[in-house]
Amino acid sequence: NAGVTQTPKFRVLKTGQSMTLLCAQDMNHEYMYWYRQDPGMGLRLIHYSVGEGTTAKGEVPDGYNVSRLKKQNFLLGLESAAPSQTSVYFCASSSIGGNQPQHFGDGTRLSIL
Amino acid sequence: SQQGEEDPQALSIQEGENATMNCSYKTSINNLQWYRQNSGRGLVHLILIRSNEREKHSGRLRVTLDTSKKSSSLLITASRAADTASYFCATVNTGGFKTIFGAGTRLFVKA
Numbered sequence: 001n002a003g004v005t006q007t008p009k010f011r012v013l014k015t016g017q018s019m020t021l022l023c024a025q026d027m028n029h030e031y032m033y034w035y036r037q038d039p040g041m042g043l044r045l046i047h048y049s050v051g052e053g054t055t056a057k058g059e060v061p062d063g064y065n066v067s068r069l070k071k072q073n074f075l076l077g078l079e080s081a082a083p084s085q086t087s088v089y090f091c092a093s094s095s096i097g098g099n100q101p102q103h104f105g106d107g108t109r110l111s112i113l
Numbered sequence: 114s115q116q117g118e119e120d121p122q123a124l125s126i127q128e129g130e131n132a133t134m135n136c137s138y139k140t141s142i143n144n145l146q147w148y149r150q151n152s153g154r155g156l157v158h159l160i161l162i163r164s165n166e167r168e169k170h171s172g173r174l175r176v177t178l179d180t181s182k183k184s185s186s187l188l189i190t191a192s193r194a195a196d197t198a199s200y201f202c203a204t205v206n207t208g209g210f211k212t213i214f215g216a217g218t219r220l221f222v223k224a
Contacts, residue, residue, distance in 0.1 A: 004155070031210075042201060043156075043214040058211070090155055097210025098143055099163075104155030 002026050006091050006105035013081045013112050021076040021108050023091030031094045032074040033058075033102065034066060036087040043090065049074055050097065081112045117145070117185075117202040117215030125221045132189040134218040136202030137182075143205045145178055146212065147187050150199045159187075159200075164207070194224040 004025045013019060023032065030051050035043040045058030047066040055066045063085060065077045074093075078085060088109050092102040120135045136145070144163045148156040160176045162169045162185070169176045175188040189196055199217040206213070 035214075040216055042216040045211060045213075048211070092156075098205040098212070099161075099210075101146060101158035101161055102156075102212060104157070106153070106155045 004091055004093055004103050004105035006089075006108050008108060009106070010109045011111070013078075013110065015081060015083060015112060017081050018077070018079050019081065019110075020078075021089055021091075021110075023074045023076070023093075023105060024072055025074075025091075025093040025103070026072065027093060027095070027103065028071070029093035029095050029103070030071075031097050032068065033092045033094075034064070034074065034076045035090045035092065036060065036085075037090060037107070038087050046076065046089075083112045086110060086112045117204050117213065119200070119202055119215045119218040121218060122216070123219040123221070125223065126192060128192060128194055128222055128224050130192055132192050132196070132220055132222070134187045134200050134202075134220070136185045136187070136215060138185075138202075138204050139183065141207040142180070143207050143209070145176075145185050146203045146205075147174075147176060147185075148201045148203060148214075150201065150217070152198070156201060189220075192220075192222045194222050196220060197222045 033048045034046040049068040052071040092104045094102045117136045146161045147159040150156045173190045178185045201217045203212045203214045
């Protein structure tokens with residue numbers, strides 16, 4: 001049982017390049033989330049989805065876009081990468097929001113040069 | 114914006130000792146959760162305590178919640194080297210569903 005899988009695990013980009021991070025979950029969860037983790041700041045919510053075909057902005061959405069075309073997948077896109085987007089990105093899912101724990105992937109470590 | 118703030122930021126203890134981490138928050142909550150993160154890995158859920166609960170246990174973990182003081186504590190008894198990790202509290206506000214994470218406590222257990 002894989003749980004939440006993130007690809008790639010590591011990536012180095014140059015400023016201005018674009019890329020897509022993929023998150024896949026096999027638990028049939030409705031809710032999915034993208035966070036970024038920076039030193040000393042905990043996790044900050046970028047975007048989230050409450051079901052297939054829906055997305056919404058979180059706390060720090062600028063510079064990112066997301067899509068949830070299939071229930072099991074949640075994609076995070078960076079259209080024009082900036083050094084400030086260097087971070088570790090985590091995807092999570094939950095069966096419902098709030099009253100159930102979130103299940104996390106192992107993260108994507110992204111460096112923007 | 115961070116809701117939960119953990120204290121201390123870092124904690125170093127000997128194997129076999131108890132470890133206590135505290136979390137304070139600012140607004141009314143639906144529930145509070147504790148997560149563990151090992152180095153280089155994602156967060157793993159430990160315990161969820163609802164606003165109408167005062168204490169919960171899971172193995173060597175004990176969580177308390179004091180809504181009047183807007184605080185929670187996580188106690189790990191008889192710690193082991195494998196408990197070395199970062200521990201995060203996370204809150205879900207009343208009427209909401211988003212989970213807001215604190216900055217975490219880094220625990221180091223020396224063998």
